[in-house]
Amino acid sequence: MSTIDPETIHDVEGVPVHSVHRHDVIIVGAGLAGMRAAVEASDEFDVAVLSKVFPTRSHSGGAQGGIAASLANEEEDHWEWHMFDTVKGSDYLGDQDAIEIMVKEAPVVVREFEHYGTPFSRTPEGRIAQRKFGGHTKDFGRGGPILRACYAADRTGHALLHNLYEVCIKKEVRFYPEFYALSLIIRDNVCRGLVAWDVINGGVHVFHAKAVMFGTGGYGKVFEITSNALANTGDGLSLVLRAGLPLEDMEFVQFHPTGLYLQGILVSEAARGEGGYIINDKGERFMERYAPDKMELAPRDLVSRSIQTEINEGRGIGGEAYVYCDLRHLGEDAIMKKLPQIHELAWKFLHVDCTKEPIPIQPTAHYSMGGIPTNKDAQVLADGKERPVEGFYAAGECACVSVHGGNRLGTNSLLEASLFGRRAGKSMVRFLRGTREFPELPADAAKLAIKEIERFLSADGGERVADIREDLQGKMTDECGIFRSAEKLEAMVKDLGELEKRFEKIKIDDRSNKFNSDLLEAIELGHMLEFSELIVAGALKREESRGAHSRTDFPKRDDEKWLKHTLAWKKGDEITFDYKPVIITRFQPKERTY
């Protein structure tokens, strides 16, 4: 293996290649996970953060509700309670050793944010204020809902994200904003850096590092209706796949019951919490058929499934794919006082005044529980089980430790992203203290990436990228969405094959190097097609219903056969599977009833 020499990289057939950048640590992703790791590692080492969007544009900023921690500022709380709720919420698929670490360290992480300057809302005593959130309870589920979600009004993610950016500025973290990671450089199980595309100026850059971390976020965009940003295309996942590494539990995708019709933008749980009704075309509060006790306040996955059933059985409004969330009976005063954000969202994005009209809503793809398998120190696992890849880390929504198992509790993901981001930072520092040398860079490090760029820049078929993407999103929603069955999933496997064939024949309108978003959308579609296969294949294999994964042909949870994590690789066109046991320490699986 020869070392790459900046002098020897030249323009390759019209694609400019730029010199090599060297940093001790290179982090891809400037969301909560990425920037929290940067903050941790930058005291001792030279850290660079790459992000395809400007750091504060990361999707962590969209989170509204809060970040969970058993601070007990408002009422009695214990990490054991938080742990129980998380384990139960995960439908017992979460690894309990990782969950234990998370709930124990949560107060530390949240208080650290406060010390950095996050403008949390406050209790009258001046402590961090906490609110209720779905699934978080007192006394191992025996008490009622608990005040556990720490919040900054309804802009918690925004407050945390901007705060982290500020701390990164203070610590002089080097940012490469609008750089798009194209491929990982992993040889002999050692991660040596990565290749990225400079979005603004165009050009392939090689980043040489002793440690690389991924915090690339979720992939909601493979679904038609999603609460996720347009940038959430899960690139990191297929980069990992392409490097020959596995992904874990990809079949678990969370759908939030209340997304604005067609937009998917999230209407927070507060709408139902404050007493909003959900009604179908006939004006029925149909939740009384599905959850007569809790009605609209039943857990997310159940409400989502109920709404989808109504829609599927033709009781959507006017037969369309939406139902109403009706707030009118709450009165204008209460709406404006308690739910101003919802009023604003409905007005700005649907032109609906929710004091006078009901809000059209439909379930929306929200969160991906699965991802890159890591251990508790955020090291990426080469075999998905034990053996880490040297110098490669991941945290946040793109990773799977797995603390969310089959279903994530609200406010646990901001926690996971920052907490495991922090752990990744710490563990990189430990790693770097021991290594002084940069690993060797292979001479062909950038070859694949350049090939990919060249292929797309010269793509001249007849298919529009957007058409293929829309078909993918529509089909994934129909055939691999809230309700799944062998029949639908098999159809989806076939559809994916066809979509991939069409993808070979795409056409690109924009052939320039500078800010070519046409090119990026093509690359992103490539990623989405790639890991979608794993979502579908994993869902097809998993013949049970657990958490967010709901099979109409296997409606029961099956602990005997399926209390295990899915690991999947892609070798060529083949998908290979392996499974690993769930780590159970304190709480034995029980039936999940609310």
Add this chain to the structure above:
Amino acid sequence: MATITFKINRFNPDDERRGHFMQKYQVEAKKGDTILDCLNRIKWKQDGSLTFRRSCRSGICGSCAMTIDGVNNLACEVQVMALKRDTITVEPLRGYTVIKDLVVSLDPLVKGMLKVKPYMITKTPPPTDQERLQSPEEREKLDGLYECILCGSCTSSCPSFWADKEYIGPHAFLKAYRFVADTRDEAPREHLEPLDDKHGLWRCHTIFNCVEACPKDLNPTKAISELKKALVNDKF
């Protein structure tokens, strides 16, 4: 459903001789469609080379700020129907260097912000295993300050910025005041001093364009007036 004509100010960096030009597109828009939806539709169905930034499409990331019918706003927050027009003009934010079409360089925005030390400065170590205390009233002072999404609409609308590209800018003033107003920050002077600069506060002529432009309904001018008072008091 209505057919809307979009007049978009375009610029292709690979064809600088052509410079900036207006291009027209026709889009079918229905109730609920935002400007961003229409731009996406143009990009996805008609012309893939049309370039703009976007991500969250819910008005929180700050990517899609642009000038819509002569006023800065977020494309994803403006309802096409609410404009009640059949021709809509879309241009890149004024005052920044255009990279391509509606994409502008945000360097001046970041530079302005970096000048005011945009982070909390503390001298005493925080209490262990506890948060710093801050009463709800003290916290309330940060409302209207911390919500800024760094979209750049305000600074791009400010005639003082049009005249001076090194003007620190209302977004950075807002940021500075966010820390000056925070009871936990122990060095308000360090945020204030950089503002006493020839590209700083005194360039603000209370024009209020920034307030009119801010899509998050924040009030940079209010922060500016507080900062001016604080700085002058500091000098005496």
Add this chain to the structure above:
Amino acid sequence: MRYKETVRSGGALLWYFQRVSGVFLAVVLFLHVYIIHVALKDELTFHAIADRVATPLWKVIDISFLVVALFHGLYGAWIVFDDYIHKPWMRITLFAALSIVALLALILGILTILPFQVGG
């Protein structure tokens, strides 16, 4: 992205003075306009003006009016130039020009106000 100290020229006190002088001018100017155009019963003649300017109090008021107005006005003009003129040599030229105008106007004004004596 490193924080870099910029050369600073301040401006706080000048800014403040522009406000204080504005308020002062508002009072005096209003008085000025009132006395000349509203309160004055007769024609605007030499005597009418001369009698007033001759009293020591009016002398002080008028001279401070003059100084403050000149400062406010010409510094105001500088603010405008400062916004739009960025070439160093033009800035220096304009600054010099404003200073000279200020000086000349000041001399002319003082020469006008000082000579009047009560009864003279």
Add this chain to the structure above:
Amino acid sequence: MRVIKHYRIHLGTLAWILHRLSGLALIFYMLIHLWVIHHLIVGEKSFDGVMEFLSTPLFKFLEIGLIGVIMYHLFNGLRVILIDMGVMVEKQKMLFGFTVVVWLAAWLWVSTVMVMRFGGLPFI
């Protein structure tokens, strides 16, 4: 490069442009005014001569305009100072409205008095 041809002129922009223009106009006027009154020291004849020349209806008319400009700069200046003091920053449009009303009222008052004393304008 100037890309945008139009940026909507909000009230605040209007107020600022007018303030700038009126300020600059006032400097101009102030300098002329200084030259005019310097005739005081040249002698009674000279001054009254100039004053007579300036008493033609045309100049009276211009003077009324001038008063308007002064009054605008004065009241808008006070408005700016109030805003800098943090008064009504959140209700700046209302403050601008007040400013305009006070400005027009003051202008109307002074000019009526002037016109009355002049014995009415030729065309009134």
